[in-house]
Amino acid sequence: MISAQDLIEKITSAATCDDCIVVVKDKTQANLRWASSTLTTNGVITERNVTVIAFIAQDGGMAAGGVSRTDVHESDIPQLLEQAVAAAKAAGKAEDFAPLATNVSLGDWNGQHVPTGPEIFKDFAPALGDMFARSVSHDIELFGYAEHTHETTWIGSKGGMRLRKDSPVGRVEMTGKSHQRSRSTWSGIETRDFKNVSVADIDADVRQRLNWQAKKVDMPAGHYDTILPSGSVADLFTYMLWVSGARDAFEGQSVFSKPGGGTRVGEKLSNVGFQFFTDPNYAQLPAANFVATAVSSPFSSVFDNGQPIKHVDWIKDGVLQSLIQTRATAALTALDFTPLGENAIMSVDGGKGSLTDLISKVDDGLLLTTFWYIRMVDPNSLLLTGLTRDGVYHVKGGEVVGATNNFRWNDSPISALSRIAHASATEWTQPREWAGDVTNMAMPALVIKDFNMSTVSPGN
């Protein structure tokens, strides 16, 4: 297969349009999946995605059109360029136009993609096999997934843009069930190289939580002080980020719209010293420091490729600071250009200790394991609905006293911001529902007062 760099040079030098950006993504992945303590599927995957974006000057701005293919040969280049140019002409002058970056170089352009493969599992797989054997002898069934992916992105343009970034990311998810599947628990861990994955720790967590479920108490629907582990906080607030587009807010179509016009930037949303930001230099969550996008959307613009990403505060000291911007929406809304970064970090001033420390601070409430099936119900208030999954525990006097039923909940992360009772320290975490789609999150566990458990769910 032709190298990404060669392909980009050939396409950009063949392009006769006013500018041309080529995005090449090379991805390798190895994965293992298991159920009932036996492997069910696996895979070794190589993928390539090549996007050619043609730009044509028009009425003081530019039109853009893109075409993507998985495997491009030299002979395909004229046709690809022709299709991209046709798409640009059909689209007309772009609403998200802003001058394209030229002659900008970031990242190790010439380096090759370093593929990952099944050898990443060389310590993990035998340990997993041992855990399977132990679980079978203790009547525990294991279900889960392990994946390691390495994606390299190159972005080159006719105007001299030469960008490259690498994203190695992996995870392990483990569901344990026992007692004819009447007990169920889950744990997840994010990793870059599987060196931080301890199967023994996962095993211990599964066993402790299944033991917690020996005593079961039915609890009714209602409002509860609820301990959200960091992964559930990640799931909940991911949704907030997804509705943080500046144009939607400015045009009256989001929870961040100000009644009567404009956005809620500058409004205090939280009762505590709440910080939510993105930062390419955050030590534990390395992320690209430039915009890299193959397609324009409400959140991103192909015209912004190569623009710097810096530290952005979305919420600082409880006050809404920024919304997700392209340069075009920044001009429209008269706010700073604050593009969406590749990590998200939350902290609460004074938050310290672990999830266990938070449990000790709750007199009477619920401890969740994960959220599931989160969907938007009312975009005006960002009311979300969802379920609890794989273990809800009754906490009394600072201790877990037993397991209870699952609930369907209806609540809003925006409203929850002003009901934070306690927070743990911030930790690198894995969301459950958006695992794999949303990575690079560091969140605290939170105690939210009066969380709305709308009905009991018999699901287990």
Add this chain to the structure above:
Amino acid sequence: MGVNKTIDADFLNLPLTAVSDAAISTATSAGASHVDVRVERTRTGLLALRDAKPETQSDETLAGVGVRVIVNGAWGFASSPEISVKVAQQLALTAVAMAKTSKPLSTQEISLVTEPVYAQKTWVSDYEIDPFSVSDGDKKDRLAQLSNSLLKSSNVNHTSAHAMYVKEQKHYADSYGTSTTQQRVRMQTQIEAISIGTGGFESMRTLAAPSGYGWEWMGNTHWNWDAEIEELPALLAEKVASPSVVPGRYDVLVHPSNLWLTIHESIGHATELDRAIGYEANYAGTSFATPDKLNTLKYGSSLMNVTGDRNTPHGLSTVGFDDEGVAAQQWDIIKDGILVGYQLDRRIAAAVNRDRSNGCAYSDSPAHVPIQRMPNVSLQPNPTGPTYDEMVSSMEDGIIIKGDKSWSIDMQRYNFQFTGQQFHRVKSGKIVGQLKDVAYQATTTDFWGSMKVVGGPSTYVLGGAFNCGKAQPGQVAAVSHGCPAAIFDKVNILNTVAEAGK
């Protein structure tokens, strides 16, 4: 324009048979007892207009080869975007090596049920106009015209229009001699009108379903777009001015444009046998409808008859043969309210000691393994049932729900909550206006048990979705659900503003 029945020459010109033959012979020589190969190319176009101007445009082709093997009772899989004999041979060896690596973790032997061999079969879905043969400009112009019609109304402040069009081409071959080559097309268009008021914003979307049509879908023959768009601003204005629902129990007439999604979530997913036996327990979830309840579980009222199929014309799950070479078929899932069937692929059928698959294997990409995915799962109309108008007239006091919006259901498919696009209040058999802030919440078997009227064939509509998710790594599939309108007794209606504590 006639129905297209030929597979594109530029797909047939790829070295399909040479690649699949090479992978099968290489893997067999390396010790595989089963080999299947897919050479695929899927082209997906997306056009999104905001206030009638382009916002998102993409045209993506995903092509490649996937090779799956069984060696000593363990799976191995490998894939690449390169379609060549040399790469196919390498993939075969990688898949065999992966199977050997996996063997120590595989405590259960993998086997597949035997199916008839279909050699050199071709199949093409029913469509007239390949959406990729229509110029980008013409596609944009149609969406812009429909958006601009809405924007002319003073009731509409903003619009959003999306069209997605897909052409999927697959060559499948296995070590038993089956080889199939297929092409199918599908389209989804949604147009939304948005009204901004002092108290927030409201929106209303077209009810047109995604479907297995080509660009002919965007004329007014199969769906009357112009008529629907003309009615939308007044309906939206009425919704904006309507009262917020008083929560409580109501009789509900669920229109097919909403009911398809309830079928999808509470029946479609619940009767996937791989889920029911635990294969998705870490991710998509399990099912309350476990195999021990087959032929005894009372799923719903005796009026309830549900089938699974992969051969409904224009169905999104419709194929000639599935991704394990099994011919498309139709079967019963629920008969007279009792659970009588499941969705199967060859591996799950073998795992539960059945003789045959019913053809539900699908993979969304050459990079992913085929798994059991949903066929078209449809609620059958009552052959002598009422018309839609007769159903409305029969309601003393209730709510009509049209169009899908928010959906959520638990991992065992018991507790669900749905909203919609339109909620019409019915009193003494007459529609008296709209309501807003409505959600309905129920437990699957209670809800289907409360189905007291099933509409006749004239109320039947094929709905569906492009974005059904399952498995890890995640796979997306398109699926249709046909259904009549139906009336449910005393359903729990929530007020979504009250749920938010306001």
